[in-house]
Each structure stands twice: as structure tokens, then as C-alpha cells.
Amino acid sequence: MAAVTRCSVSLVRRLLSHHYKRRCVRVFKATRDQPPRACLSNLYNERLFHTTSAWSGPIMQFKLSDIGEGIMEVVVKEWYVKEGDKVSQFDSICEVQSDKASVTITSRYDGVIRRLHYAADDTALVGKPLVDIETDTGPEVAQEEDVVETPAMSREEHTHQEIKGHKTQATPAVRRLALENNIKLSEVVGTGKDGRILKEDILNFLAKQTGAILPPSPFHETRESQRPKEVQPASLPASLPASLPARPQPVLSSQDVTEPLKGFHRAMMKTMTAALKIPHFGLCDEVDLSRLAALRSDLRGISEARGVKLSYMPFFIKAASLGLLHFPVLNASLDEASQNITYKAAHNIGLAMDTSQGLLVPNVKNVQLLSVFEIARELNRLQVLGSSGQLGTSDLTGGTFTLSNIGSIGGTYAKPVILPPEVAIGALGKIQILPRFDSNGELVKAHILNVSWSADHRVIDGATMCRFSNLWRQYLENPASMVLDLK
CATH class of the missing domain: 3.30.559.10 (Chloramphenicol acetyltransferase-like domain)
Structure with missing residues (x-):
């Protein structure tokens, strides 16, 4: 019996030297109350497991948090990720729409999306899982966090982080400048590529808030010179008045379409019913x-x-x-x-x-x-x-x-x-x-x-x-x- 125990301890040390500390400690804890032979067998199997497949992190169920105003359900308008995508903290996951406003949900974890619990236009319930994320968090931490209601954003962040259709893109320097001046990035309109928020956008926003007059930057002047010229009224057909607004082409349908009231239309129905x-x-x-x-x-x-x-x-x-x-x-x-x-x-x-x-x-x-x-x-x-x-x-x-x-x-x-x-x-x-x-x-x-x-x-x-x-x-x-x- 003593020889078997010494053998198991020796094997544990070898595994530690090969960077298996986290996994080995978990297995050792799980088997410390078992007989030495069982411990040795489990550790041996665990070693074979690591040589044949990559270790995967714990799966976190990211729950839809309470966004205030007594809202218990929202409609998933658009997913920004799909199963298998890698995400980082604060990356946009999806846009949901309540009776009050559109809200972009951001990730709390670094990891890989393993499951989307809803499809687009489905109704998601507050407090229920929204996505499953495979994270690099340790098992002990993961088990502890999974018990907690994991909010996508704090209530104040929900108020100011709604971005429709795209992420809030900005460099760390721009984010720091916004933070130092107490500016919400969601309130700034980005003029860079793909809507990226630039330093000039923060400075212009700050100037509007304070009433200061900023001289035009060279970058701004370059953008103005690269802006395509507007079409002059003379280029329009002679039969079309220049002041006539463009109208979308009407779409004819051969079938009746029935769909549920959602989002703001549902909110209007409730409000006007009470108003009358x-x-x-x-x-x-x-x-x-x-x-x-x-x-x-x-x-x-x-x-x-x-x-x-x-x-x-x-x-x-x-x-x-x-x-x-x-x-x-x-x-x-x-x-x-x-x-x-x-x-x-x-x-x-x-x-x-x-x-x-x-x-x-x-x-x-x-x-x-x-x-x-x-x-x-x-x-x-x-x-x-x-x-x-x-x-x-x-x-x-x-x-x-x-x-x-x-x-x-x-x-x-x-x-x-x-x-x-x-x-x-x-x-x-x-x-x-x-x-x-x-x-x-x-x-x-x-x-x-x-x-x-x-x-x-x-x-x-x-x-x-x-x-x-x-x-x-x-x-x-x-x-x-x-x-x-x-x-």
C-alpha cells in the first residue's frame, strides 16, 4: 500500500512539471478520498485524456439581466455573433428591443460562443439564459459566477450603451479621452471607417457641450475634401422638379400578412389604450x-x-x-x-x-x-x-x-x-x-x-x-x- 501511494505522488509531481497544474489539482481533489489504486487509475486516465484532446473551459450561461422599468421580456432584433465565434469582454453580442428602447447586450466574458438560446425576432425572458459562452475561467470561479445573475451591463450602462446595428468602435486612447471628460461613447457619432469614433469626434462633441469653438483639424479638412459632391438640380431630368422628394417604390402583395405587435408598436398600443x-x-x-x-x-x-x-x-x-x-x-x-x-x-x-x-x-x-x-x-x-x-x-x-x-x-x-x-x-x-x-x-x-x-x-x-x-x-x-x- 505504501509503495502504491509513493507511486501516485511521484506521478502527480511529473504531471505538475508538464503544466498540468490546474487540471491535476482538480482531479486530485476529486479523488483524494478514494483508495490509492483508484487515485492512480484516475490520474493515469486523465493523462491519457490530455494527450488525445484539448481541454475545454467551463460553459457559462450568460443570462439576460433586468434592464429596469419593470420590463420582463424583450425581442431579439439582431445577433452580432454566431455559434463558434470568439468574443472578448464588452464585445456586442446582440441587440434587443423592449417596449422602451433598443439595447445592445455586451459580453461579460472572454471565450467562444457555444449556443444561442434564441433566434432573431424571438422573445427573450429576463433572467433566462441568452447565450452559452465557453470561457477560460477556472472551475471554482465558474461555478461561483454561474450561481449569480450575470448582468450584461449595469443599469446605468443600459441607459447609455444602446447602439443599433454596429459596435461602438474606438481605440483605447479615444476611450480614455471620453472617460476623462465624462462622455458616453454611445452619444458620439463616429466619422471614421465603419463608424469608428475618432479623437476629433470626441473633441467636437466636447466643444458642442461646452460651447467652445475648435479650429478645423487637418484630418477634418481632408475628410471634407474627399466627400463626394452633391448632385446639382441641373443634373435631374427636366420633367422632374428639383424640390420633389424621392419616394420608395411601393410594394404590392397578393397575400394578407399577420404578425404580432412587438417593440415600440406594442408599447404604443399599451400607452394609447391607457390614454383613451x-x-x-x-x-x-x-x-x-x-x-x-x-x-x-x-x-x-x-x-x-x-x-x-x-x-x-x-x-x-x-x-x-x-x-x-x-x-x-x-x-x-x-x-x-x-x-x-x-x-x-x-x-x-x-x-x-x-x-x-x-x-x-x-x-x-x-x-x-x-x-x-x-x-x-x-x-x-x-x-x-x-x-x-x-x-x-x-x-x-x-x-x-x-x-x-x-x-x-x-x-x-x-x-x-x-x-x-x-x-x-x-x-x-x-x-x-x-x-x-x-x-x-x-x-x-x-x-x-x-x-x-x-x-x-x-x-x-x-x-x-x-x-x-x-x-x-x-x-x-x-x-x-x-x-x-x-x-
Whole structure:
């Protein structure tokens, strides 16, 4: 018996000298309570196993973590990997879409994808395995981590890391620059090859945030010179007006198509079903924006020199915030039982956007603390993210009051539907140049905007809604008066 024991110990030392430490220790632990002959037999078999096949790491089940807002299921929109692909930490695995936003799930491990638990367009459940990843993690660590709910990203990362259709590509130096300036890479539009984020992109984004003016870099000038020239209207056929927008060719179908409501369409169904339970009160008015048009014309060049496009919308939003200070009941919410009303301190004013993904309503946070220029800068950011499908959950939630700019498409009047738990919403029509009489009775050209308001008639009476509309109109018709109330 003693001779057999010495033999097994000698064999263990030989295996350790041939780099089998991790595997041997595991086998030794598993067999230390067995008789020496069994231990020797297991170690011998283990040695033969290593000479015939490569050791594979533990399989980790990567689970879909809670992404907040009470969401229990998401739709897998697109896979960025397939079985057999190697991935590293923070590599994009797939894009999922909830009722709130699109989210890109990134890997927590280095390893090889062994199984995809869902196909594209399948519904994935929170807390259930999403993919199986073969990792290089030790058995003890793997066993410990497999018990833990493994989040793809922290909740704050879910808010800012949504990238649709591609990974966030940037060098370590660029990532470090973004980290030092507290910039989320998901908010920066990359101008490099395949959407790669460059140093110039970070600096330009930072300049827009701070209002600084950066001189054009040689790289930027090179890019401008290499940009293909736009097609001139003269090159179009004579029978086709230059201003006619291009329209996609219609597709005719010979069969009915039935598909389930998913993603944002499903969210709209739920929200509008709840909204129509609210007794709506409607009010329409028109606003003369002639003075505001002149003011915006004077300020637009200054704003663009700071890297921010200045539209009318920042003035509309700021005027609404000033009005809400006088009528806080319009910036409130009702509980589900309609027993309590909460007056919101923050003016998180939403802007309804028509995107390729459907109707989205991101909001500008704390408008009561922002200047018109700061609102314009935030709107620029939201519009860029909205057009590329990168709006985060924080951008789409927490709204307290909404303006819908239907006029950007061409409508004049609308009947906006309240977004619960909010209690009021406004729809803005297109700005038209129409004849009007001035204070002297002279016929003049006026920039006329039509607005349509809807309010929750359970808590807001018609007189309150009308007084708010009058105050909002006065701020816009006399924009100089806004200066007196700005904080």
C-alpha cells in the first residue's frame, strides 16, 4: 500500500512539471478520498485524456439581466455573433428591443460562443439564459459566477450603451479621452471607417457641450475634401422638379400578412389604450411668431458657430417651462387609482419624434434650469440619437409634459393624445406666412403657428388650460419678455 501511494505522488509531481497544474489539482481533489489504486487509475486516465484532446473551459450561461422599468421580456432584433465565434469582454453580442428602447447586450466574458438560446425576432425572458459562452475561467470561479445573475451591463450602462446595428468602435486612447471628460461613447457619432469614433469626434462633441469653438483639424479638412459632391438640380431630368422628394417604390402583395405587435408598436398600443381612458379637454389657438422669427434669424449664426443648430423648438420648450411655473398642475401626474396628484419639480419636457422605429418621445431634462441655447444643444443630441436608433432608456422615460411637432411633417391642426401619467400635451402645426392686420390696421405678412392642446379634464379645467396657452403665446409673440423671467 505504501509503495502504491509513493507511486501516485511521484506521478502527480511529473504531471505538475508538464503544466498540468490546474487540471491535476482538480482531479486530485476529486479523488483524494478514494483508495490509492483508484487515485492512480484516475490520474493515469486523465493523462491519457490530455494527450488525445484539448481541454475545454467551463460553459457559462450568460443570462439576460433586468434592464429596469419593470420590463420582463424583450425581442431579439439582431445577433452580432454566431455559434463558434470568439468574443472578448464588452464585445456586442446582440441587440434587443423592449417596449422602451433598443439595447445592445455586451459580453461579460472572454471565450467562444457555444449556443444561442434564441433566434432573431424571438422573445427573450429576463433572467433566462441568452447565450452559452465557453470561457477560460477556472472551475471554482465558474461555478461561483454561474450561481449569480450575470448582468450584461449595469443599469446605468443600459441607459447609455444602446447602439443599433454596429459596435461602438474606438481605440483605447479615444476611450480614455471620453472617460476623462465624462462622455458616453454611445452619444458620439463616429466619422471614421465603419463608424469608428475618432479623437476629433470626441473633441467636437466636447466643444458642442461646452460651447467652445475648435479650429478645423487637418484630418477634418481632408475628410471634407474627399466627400463626394452633391448632385446639382441641373443634373435631374427636366420633367422632374428639383424640390420633389424621392419616394420608395411601393410594394404590392397578393397575400394578407399577420404578425404580432412587438417593440415600440406594442408599447404604443399599451400607452394609447391607457390614454383613451382619460377624459380629454381640447383647445386650439394661433400664435404670431413674426418677432420670434426675426430674433431666431439673428441668433442662428451665433449658435451654429458654437456647433449647435437653432430651431424654433427650443423657444417653444422654454416658453412652456416658464408657463408651467405659473400653472404647476399641468406638470403633474395622477396615480393609477386617480386618488393622488403629484406636482413634479422637474420640467422634463418631451418631444414626439417620428423615427424609423416608430413614434418615440424623448425628453429634455430640467428645462427650468436650462437656457435656450442649452435646450437647443440637448435637442441636437436627441435628434442625432433618434435618427440612428440609439436613444437610451433615460432619454425616453421620466417625462412630465409633452410637445408634439406635427408641423415638421406638414400638419396644421391635430388632436394630441395625452401620454399617461402626464396630464397635458400640445401639438404644434407648421409655421405659415399668412396675411394679418397689425395694431395699426395695416395688412402685413405674419408667421403664424397653430397649436392644439389636450388636458386631463379630471384635474385641469378649461380656464386653466386657456390661461396657460395665453401666457405661452405671449412669451413667443414678445420673445423679449422671456428675458425678464429667465433664471
